[in-house]
Amino acid sequence: MADEQRFGEFVVVRRTAEHVAELVLDRPKAMNAVSSAMAAAITAACQALTADRSVSVTVLTSSHDRAFCVGADLKERNSLTDAELVRQRPHARAAYTGVLDLPMPAIAAVHGFALGGGFELALACDVIVADETAVVGLPEVSVGVIPGGGGTQLLPRRVGAARAAELVFSARRVPAQEAAAIGLVDQLVPAGEVRAAALGLADCIAANSPVGLRAAKRALRLGHGLDLRAGLEVEDAAWRSVAFSGDRAEGVAAFNEKRTPRWPGE
Numbered sequence: 515m516a517d518e519q520r521f522g523e524f525v526v527v528r529r530t531a532e533h534v535a536e537l538v539l540d541r542p543k544a545m546n547a548v549s550s551a552m553a554a555a556i557t558a559a560c561q562a563l564t565a566d567r568s569v570s571v572t573v574l575t576s577s578h579d580r581a582f583c584v585g586a587d588l589k590e591r592n593s594l595t596d597a598e599l600v601r602q603r604p605h606a607r608a609a610y611t612g613v614l615d616l617p618m619p620a621i622a623a624v625h626g627f628a629l630g631g632g633f634e635l636a637l638a639c640d641v642i643v644a645d646e647t648a649v650v651g652l653p654e655v656s657v658g659v660i661p662g663g664g665g666t667q668l669l670p671r672r673v674g675a676a677r678a679a680e681l682v683f684s685a686r687r688v689p690a691q692e693a694a695a696i697g698l699v700d701q702l703v704p705a706g707e708v709r710a711a712a713l714g715l716a717d718c719i720a721a722n723s724p725v726g727l728r729a730a731k732r733a734l735r736l737g738h739g740l741d742l743r744a745g746l747e748v749e750d751a752a753w754r755s756v757a758f759s760g761d762r763a764e765g766v767a768a769f770n771e772k773r774t775p776r777w778p779g780e
Contacts, residue, residue, distance in 0.1 A: 522555030560612030585630025
């Protein structure tokens with residue numbers, strides 16, 4: 515992947531370090547509202563990232579000063595007929611699934627508004643870093659729909675069923691301090707520092723084995739919600755996929771030789 519690559523008009527992928535990619539939501543005039551064109555661009559960018567074995571961590575960021583993403587483009591939605599909305603649904607869903615299915619660790623860097631589908635994009639990541647300006651929530655029932663980008667499934671996994679129900683049913687917006695206190699976000703940093711903090715975390719993660727990172731993510735995702743014995747089988751399968759890898763051999767050698775590993779990534 516090039517140092518910077520644009521996908522459609524509204525998404526940019528940048529290589530900020532050797533093994534870190536930044537997926538930038540770049541529709542500032544609409545506060546990154548997810549239109550059909552933007553959804554297609556997110557999907558295409560995620561497909562490219564998935565295929566790039568040199569990327570160990572992806573960071574999802576925004577180019578807008580006051581918003582991460584305000585969710586679906588309701589102006590566009592209002593212009594669609596029922597038949598057009600049905601045809602558009604798989605393409606919208608693919609954008610959220612694209613982020614969720616990234617095989618490497620993904621970090622969301624949230625500032626300002628992250629509402630509806632915008633917060634669902636963050637929920638699709640493994641870690642959410644937010645700054646003190648962040649306001650998050652799933653307000654879909656207030657406009658007659660429900661969270662459709664994974665929110666009803668991802669939010670309970672993050673904060674529990676009862677808390678998720680209260681947040682979805684009330685449609686309320688949650689400010690940064692409360693969001694951190696109840697687990698809607700994982701790290702809270704001062705205003706203006708979220709991108710640097712998320713990229714710093716990505717650099718720390720990317721120092722580890724890319725093979726190990728992908729296998730660990732697979733075990734975490736596939737094992738969640740299973741009974742313990744089934745989860746341990748998922749873990750064992752992931753362990754076997756890395757136990758005889760080049761990364762494992764290099765990691766052991768580097769440890770014994772007291773040097774920094776040079777990961778082959780295979």
